[in-house]
Amino acid sequence: MEQLIQQIASGLASGAIYALVALALVMIFTATDHLNFAQGEMAMFSTYVCWQMIQWGVPFWPALAFTILFSFILGVMIERIILRPLHNASVLSIVVVFIGLLAIFHSLAGGIWSHTIKNFPSPFPNVTFAGSGYIGAHQIGMIAVSLIMLFALWGFFRFTPLGLAMRAAAQNPVSARLVGVNVDWMLALGWGLAAAVGAVAGAMVAPVVYLEPNMMASILLYGFAGALVGGISNPAGAVFGGFMVGVLENLVAYFGNLTEKTFGIYIVGNGEKLTVALIIVIAILTLKPAGLFGRTTVKRV
Amino acid sequence: MAPLLEVSGLKAYYGATEALHGLSFALEKGGITTLLGANGAGKTTTLRAISGLVKRDGRITFDGEAIDRAATEDIARRGVAHVPEGRGTFTGLSVEENLKIASYGRRDKSGVKRDLDLVFSYFPRLKERLNQQAGTLSGGEQQMLAISRALMLSPRLMLLDEPSFGLAPLIVQEIFHIMRRINAEAGVSMLLVEQNAALALDLADTAYVLETGTVVMSGPAAQLKNDEGIRKSYLGY
Ligand SMILES: Nc1ncnc2c1ncn2[C@@H]1O[C@H](COP(=O)(O)OP(=O)(O)OP(=O)(O)O)[C@@H](O)[C@H]1O
Numbered sequence: 001m002e003q004l005i006q007q008i009a010s011g012l013a014s015g016a017i018y019a020l021v022a023l024a025l026v027m028i029f030t031a032t033d034h035l036n037f038a039q040g041e042m043a044m045f046s047t048y049v050c051w052q053m054i055q056w057g058v059p060f061w062p063a064l065a066f067t068i069l070f071s072f073i074l075g076v077m078i079e080r081i082i083l084r085p086l087h088n089a090s091v092l093s094i095v096v097v098f099i100g101l102l103a104i105f106h107s108l109a110g111g112i113w114s115h116t117i118k119n120f121p122s123p124f125p126n127v128t129f130a131g132s133g134y135i136g137a138h139q140i141g142m143i144a145v146s147l148i149m150l151f152a153l154w155g156f157f158r159f160t161p162l163g164l165a166m167r168a169a170a171q172n173p174v175s176a177r178l179v180g181v182n183v184d185w186m187l188a189l190g191w192g193l194a195a196a197v198g199a200v201a202g203a204m205v206a207p208v209v210y211l212e213p214n215m216m217a218s219i220l221l222y223g224f225a226g227a228l229v230g231g232i233s234n235p236a237g238a239v240f241g242g243f244m245v246g247v248l249e250n251l252v253a254y255f256g257n258l259t260e261k262t263f264g265i266y267i268v269g270n271g272e273k274l275t276v277a278l279i280i281v282i283a284i285l286t287l288k289p290a291g292l293f294g295r296t297t298v299k300r301v
Numbered sequence: 302m303a304p305l306l307e308v309s310g311l312k313a314y315y316g317a318t319e320a321l322h323g324l325s326f327a328l329e330k331g332g333i334t335t336l337l338g339a340n341g342a343g344k345t346t347t348l349r350a351i352s353g354l355v356k357r358d359g360r361i362t363f364d365g366e367a368i369d370r371a372a373t374e375d376i377a378r379r380g381v382a383h384v385p386e387g388r389g390t391f392t393g394l395s396v397e398e399n400l401k402i403a404s405y406g407r408r409d410k411s412g413v414k415r416d417l418d419l420v421f422s423y424f425p426r427l428k429e430r431l432n433q434q435a436g437t438l439s440g441g442e443q444q445m446l447a448i449s450r451a452l453m454l455s456p457r458l459m460l461l462d463e464p465s466f467g468l469a470p471l472i473v474q475e476i477f478h479i480m481r482r483i484n485a486e487a488g489v490s491m492l493l494v495e496q497n498a499a500l501a502l503d504l505a506d507t508a509y510v511l512e513t514g515t516v517v518m519s520g521p522a523a524q525l526k527n528d529e530g531i532r533k534s535y536l537g538y
Pocket residue numbers: 315318320338339340341342343344345346347496
C-alpha cells in the first residue's frame with residue numbers, strides 16, 4: 001500500500017512536468033495547428049542556460065527567472081524570424097523546420113556544453129517531514145512550481161486583455177484582425193510563452209533525469225501523449241492528460257512488479273512502462289479521437 | 302464635402318486570379334451606400350479589399366488618408382469596422398468576451414463604457430446572455446453580436462456583409478431597424494452588401510450594382526428602386 005501511494009505521488013510529480021510540456025504544445029497548436037516537435041529540445045537548451053548561470057554563481061531562482069525571460073525572447077524570435085516567412089508554407093515544410101530546429105538545439109547544446117551527463121541542483125532543501133516517506137522534497141517542489149505556473153497562465157489567459165486577445169487570435173484570426181488585434185504578434189507571444197513554460201519544465205525535471213542533450217526526448221513523448229489524451233485543443237484537458245500519463249506510467253510499473261512478485265510471471269516492468277502507457281493512450285484515442293476533453297464547441301448556423 | 306471613403310481603380314486577387322477589375326466608388330460621410338449584385342459578383346471581395354484581407358491594388362482613402370497599404374488591424378483601429386460574411390463569431394468565447402475583445406486597443410475607458418451601454422440599448426438580448434458561449438447563440442443573436450462587436454470599435458464606417466443572410470424576416474426587420482438607428486443616432490456611415498436588393502435599397506441612399514468585378518450601374522437608391530427596367534435587368538426582381 002505504502003508503495004502504491006509512493007508510486008502515485010511520484011507519478012503526479014513527473015505528471016506535473018508532462019502537464020507543462022503538454023500545455024506548451026497546446027498553446028502553439030491552438031494558434032497554428034502545428035505540433036512543435038522542437039519544444040523538448042528548446043526546453044533542454046533553456047535548462048543548459050539555467051545551469052550555466054548557476055555555474056557562474058547566480059543563485060537558483062534568479063537564474064531560473066533569467067532563463068524564463070531568455071526562453072521567452074528566444075521563442076518570440078524563432079516565430080518572428082524563422083516561422084513568419086513560412087506563414088503560407090505547406091504542413092510538410094513546417095514539420096521539416098521543426099525537425100531542423102530540434103537538430104540545431106540538440107547539436108548546439110552538445111557543442112557548447114558537451115554530451116556528458118551533468119548534475120543539476122535542486123532548489124528545494126532536502127528535509128524530512130510528515131509524509132516524506134511517500135514523496136521527496138524535490139517532487140513536492142516540482143508539483144508546487146508547476147501548479148503555480150499553471151495558475152498564473154490560467155489567470156493571464158482568463159483575466160487580462162492581452163490573454164483574451166491571444167485566445168481570440170488563436171480561435172478566429174480573421175475576426176481578431178477585424179477588431180484590431182495584431183494576430184502576428186499574438187502568435188509570437190504564444191511561442192514565447194510556450195518556450196518559457198518549457199524552460200520551467202526543464203529546470204524542474206533536470207535534477208531528476210540529469211542534464212544532457214537527450215533529457216527531454218521521452219518527456220516530450222509523454223507530453224504529446226498527455227496533450228492528445230486530454231484533447232490537443234483544450235489547455236485544461238492537456239494539463240489533466242499530462243498528470244494522468246504520469247500516474248499511469250508509474251502504475252503500470254507498479255502492477256507489473258506486483259504480478260511478477262506474486263505470480264512469478266514477468267509481464268511489464270520499468271523498461272516497458274513508456275510503451276504500455278503509450279498503448280493505453282492509443283486505446284483512449286481510438287475510443288475518443290478528440291481526446292477525453294477535446295473541444296466540442298457548439299456551433300449553430 | 303470630401304467623401305468618407307473613396308475607392309478608385311480597385312483590383313483584388315485570389316492567388317493569380319483577378320477578382321475585381323478596377324472598381325471605383327465613393328461614400329459620403331453619414332450616408333448608407335449599398336453594393337448589390339448576383340452571387341460571385343465580387344461584393345464580399347470588395348469589402349475584404351477595403352479591410353486589407355485580400356491582396357489588392359488601386360487607391361483607397363478613408364477620411365482623406367490612404368489605407369490601401371495599411372494592415373487589417375490598423376484599418377480597424379482607424380475606424381473601419383467590418384462585420385464579415387458569416388458573422389465571424391468567436392464561438393468559443395463568451396458574449397461578453399466577444400464584445401470586450403473589440404475594445405482591446407482602445408484607451409478611452411469611459412468611451413468603451415458608453416459604447417457598451419449603447420450596444421445594450423440596441424440589443425438588450427445580448428445583455429441577458431453575457432456569460433453564454435457565443436457559439437450557442439441563435440443566428441439572429443450572432444448577427445446582433447457581430448454588429449455590436451463592430452460598434453465597440455467606435456467606428457466611423459461600418460462594412461456590413463449580408464447581415465440578413467439566413468435569418469427570419471422578423472429578425473431581419475429588427476436588425477435593419479437598429480442599423481438605421483446606428484446610422485442616424487451614432488453617425489456611423491455604412492457600406493452595406495446585400496443579396497436582398499429590395500431590403501437594401503430601402504435602407505440605403507446610394508447604390509452600386511456589381512457584375513463580375515466591375516460596377517455596371519449606380520445611382521440614388523430611390524431611383525434604382527423605382528425604375529422597373531433597372532430592377533429587372535440588374536437586380537432580378
Ligand atoms: N477564397 C477565394 N479563392 C478564390 N477565389 C475566390 C475566393 N473567394 C471568392 N473568390 C472568387 O471571387 C469572385 C467574387 O467572389 P465574392 O465572394 O466576392 O462574391 P460575392 O459577390 O460576395 O458573392 P455572394 O453573393 O455569393 O457572397 C468569385 O468569382 C469567387 O469565385
